[in-house]
Amino acid sequence: MEPLKKKRTVLRIGFTKALNSLQVMLDNAESTIASLRVAFCTLEDKLTDLNYCQDSIIEAILETATETELQKEYDEADEYKHRFLTAKYLFTERTMGDSNLVQNLVDCAVPSGSSSNGENKRSYKLPSIEIVKFNGDIREWLSFWSCFKKIHEDKNMCNEDKFQYLKQAVVPDSRAAELVKSYPPTGSNYDKVIRSLKSRFGQDELLIEVYVRELLQLVLQNAIKGRGNISLASLYDRLESHLRALETLGVTTDKCAAMLYPLVESSLPEDLLRAWQRSDAGKHNSDAEDGKPRSKDRLTRLIEFIEREVQSELRISLALQGFNLDTGHESDIKKSKPYKFNRNIPSAMGLLMTKGKDHTCIFCDAKDHESEGCNKAKRMSLSGKQECVKRARACFKCLKIGHGFKTCRVRVKCSRCERRHVNLMCPDEKPREQRDEIASADTSAPVRKELNCIASISNNKMVFLQTLKVKIYSDNRELIARVLIDSGSQRSYVTKDIIEKLGYQSVGEQRLSHMLFGGGQSEVVAHKEYRVRMQSLESDFACNFVALDQEVICGRIEPIENKKWLHELNEFNIRLTDVWDCDDPISILIGADVAGKILTGCRKELKSGLVAFETLLGWTIMGAVRKENVRENSTVAAISLYVKNCDLKDLWSLDVLGIRDPMTYRTFKQQEEVMYREFLETVSINSENRYEVQLPWSENHPPLSDNKSVAIKRLQTTTKKLRIEGRYEAYDAVFKEWLAEGIIERVLDKEMDIWGHYLPHRHVVKERSTTVIRPVFDASAKQPPSPSLNECLQKGPNLIEQLPSILLRFREDLWKSQL
Structure with a gap:
């Protein structure tokens, strides 16, 4: 409000100055008609800007201002209008001899909206036209x-x-x-x-090339990606736009139809092209009565045919949506919109859960579960499941009826092999009966599992936590991850591995201290904040929230896999997402800051003692049950999110401080002397006046692989990240600079077949450093089961051992420094 009032004050001052200038000119008998007209038009423009600003202020205060304040605003505006009309009357009398000017004044409307006798008078104010800004494209x-x-x-x-x-x-x-x-x-x-x-x-020639290339790009998109990425209406709009632009540049259809027609025809999808060839307009190929080609007419007919097809699709869509005749196929494959937690919705609407329509299972013809969760199919072999899918004419990728594998647009990924199919159709999965036979044949051997419980160390109970599987996605990738809901944690967390795979960008940073189990407290640790985007496996709910990064969230947590319990859940029409044997770690922890917003309040208590809770992301299980025929070693794990990478033996080992057994120390000392002697023997200066030295290889190290596939994959991911961040040219310039200085050299084609070890590299960005971006080579990367380069080299002397002698030697002499 204050900026508008300041602007109004400036406009009023300008109006007063223009009015005073006009009055001085009117009082001067020597003033010309042209100068009076310029002064009056200037005054008129000032009043127009002032009225527009005044209207904006009144609209802003209309709901909050009193009647007195509004009356004051209108009175002040009327005062300026009255002063303008007075000046207009004096100006009209002075210039009465100029008939053309008088007529212009009659036709010209007062900016405040006053009426006129002209029938074509416009009594409304049009918005100002903004100049289109040019960005160099x-x-x-x-x-x-x-x-x-x-x-x-x-x-x-x-x-x-x-x-x-x-x-x-x-x-x-x-x-x-x-x-x-x-x-x-x-x-x-x-x-x-x-x-x-x-x-x-x-330049017209350059612009023509640009729009012809745009048409060629549509041809390439149709040839490579097909129809799935662009709708017919969008295709028609782009074709019409490019052709009209070419027509503006002088490339009309009557002159260049023979060149434009093949491009337009090749950009159409196959089904539309077949319909065009079958139509009456497409059958008239090119021959006219005089035998001359009619490429122009054919191109025009093709564009008109596409326009009719677009209109037909629009009418069909309106007819289906108007009477609720839509089959729902398009809605099944559409991605759900991100859910916003801060939307103000009624409390009753917040409890509403929309249930999708029932689907018939293609394996057992049941309507109470999806084909993907069919228990009968889990006992079948892969060939048997494929036969059922083929018989039902369903998709081998998503098990939906109505389309094939090649035209499937459902985004699914197997959690085992990460290929494009549901988990049920994975070739690496064994039937349930074979797994039971393997388990029964091995009952004589004790089964040992490591469980993570919250508050139970009983040997005859198994405690399940609230876990489920969800889809986590970014702009260019999607993963299936396990989620743990823990209302005892005040914040939500995501592992750094997921952040790196999805390419999430940090949105902030927090420094926290974690309260541990038993009353302990960790040190203050800096956590970066990331916005996590997730949705349910059925894609019927999506949300996003801010989570903190963490290296490891917790240990292994067992999913539910008992047939009896799952059958009892099926009776309530409850399908869990985190079932059967799964070794995937917990990638996301949903704390109390988010958990309350996704819980629906619906719960079912089972006969076994378990309790099922419904969330917007799916059903979860929580509770304790008795174990049957399984001998397990259970431990208590507190999910405190305080993780430190160290071996347990380091807690009582003095080797870290350099205190070792004399015999062991003598052995290490000898190895360091041998390593130092080999360094002196191998170091040399080459012809380029650079030092060369051999790598300090360990004795009897395992064979080293070429690591080429890992380096190529890292290069692809690094290049993709650089292009997204806009740092590709800067990163490439560093390598070019190294190549010019002789630090690196290009590998010749004839040397490609020679064995070598490839080091992956990635970019590190430091905005405040003199070198903003620099490459970092990863010698710890490896291709299992082969070792990495660092594992095959000597570690060198332990510098920590020298700290006691340095600290004791510090008191031998006097030291002086200035801060």
Whole structure:
């Protein structure tokens, strides 16, 4: 509100100055009609801007202001209108002899909306037209120049003002802005900068090539990706836009139809192209009555045919949606919109859970469960399941009926092999009966499992935690991960492994101290914040929230896999997502800050003692049950999120401090002497005056692999991240600089077959450093079961052992320093 009032004050001052100037000219008998007309038009423009600002202020205070305040605002506005009308009357009397000017004044409306006798008088105010800003993209030149051309051809405006409008009409820090800034903003340079812009971005030949390449790009998209990535309406709009742009540049259909027709035809999907060839318009190939080709008419008929198809699809869509005849197929494959927790919805609506329609299982014809969760199919072999899918004419990827594998648009991924199919159709999964036989044949051997419980060390009970599987996704990737819901944690966490795979960017940082089990407290640790995006496996709910990064969340947590319990859950129409034997770690912990928003309040208590809780992401199980025929070693694990990578033996080992057995120390000392002697023997200066030294290999180290596949995969992921961050050119410049200085050299084609070890690399960015981006080579990367390069090299002397002697030697002499 305050900025608007300041603006109104400035506009009122400008109006008063213009009014005073007009009155002085009216009092002067020597003033010409032209100067009076300019002064009056200036006053009229000032009043127009003042009325627009005044209307904005009234709209802003309309709901909160009292009647007295509104009356005051209207009175002040009427005062300025009255002063304007008085000046207009005096100006009309002075210029009564000029009939044309009087007629213009009659036709000109008072900016405040006062009425006039003209029948074609416009009594409303149109919004101001904003100049299209040009960013240097050649494809945006036509739209920019069509808007700025009016300013360019205005003869009443000086070149200095045109230059200022041109500076405002370009996007800052763009190529066009750099070109405009290279000329001093003077009137003589305006024509020069316009010529430079036209020669750089407005050449007709260059623009024609750009739009022809756009048509070629549509052809390539249709040939590579097919119809699945673009709708028919979007395709028609893009074709129409490119053809009209070419027509504006002089490439009309009557001159270049023979060239444009194959491009347009090849950009169409196969089914539409077949319909075009079967239509009456497509059957008239090219022969007219005189035998000459009619490519122009054929291109026009093709565009009209596409337009009719777009209109037909729109009418069909309206007919189906108008009477609720939609089959729901499109809605099944659409991605659900992200759920926002901060939406203000009624409390009754918050308890509503939308249930999808029932689906018939293609394996057992039941309607109470999906095909993916069929227990009968889990006991079948892979060939038997494939036969059932083929008989039902369903998709081998998602098990839905109505489409095939090649045209399937459902985003699914197997959690075992990470290929594009549901877990049930994984070739690596064995039937349930075979797994039971293997388990029964091995009952004589004791079964040992490591369980993570919360508060039970009983040998005859198994405690289940609230775990489930969800889809975690980013802009370019999607993963299936296990989630643990823990209301005892105040914050939510996500593992760094998931962050790296999905390429999440940090949105903040927090420093926290974790309260541990038993009353302990960890040190203050810095955690980065990331916005996690997840959705249920059925894609019927999606949400996003902020979580803190953590290396490891907790140990292994067993999923539920008892047939009896799962059968009891099926009776309640409850399907769990985290079932059967799963070795995947917990990747996300949903704490109390988010858990309360996804719990629906629905619960079912089973006969076995377990309790099922419903969440917006799926059902979870919690509770304790008695174990049957399984001997297990259970431990108590507190989910405190305080993880430190160290071996347990280091807690009582003095080797870390350099206190060792004399015989062991003598052995290490000898190894260091041998390593130092080998270093002196192998170090040398080459022809380029650079030091060369052999790597300190360990004795009897395992064979080292070439590590080429790991390096190639790392290069692909690094390149992708660099392009997203916009640092690809800077990273490439570092390698070019190293190549010029002789630090690295290019591998010749004839040396590609020679064995070598490839080191993966990635980029490290430090904004405050002199070298903002630099490569870091990872010698610890390996391709299992082969070791890494660091595992095959000597570790070198332990510098920690030298700390006691350094600390004791510090008191031998006097030291002086200045801070």
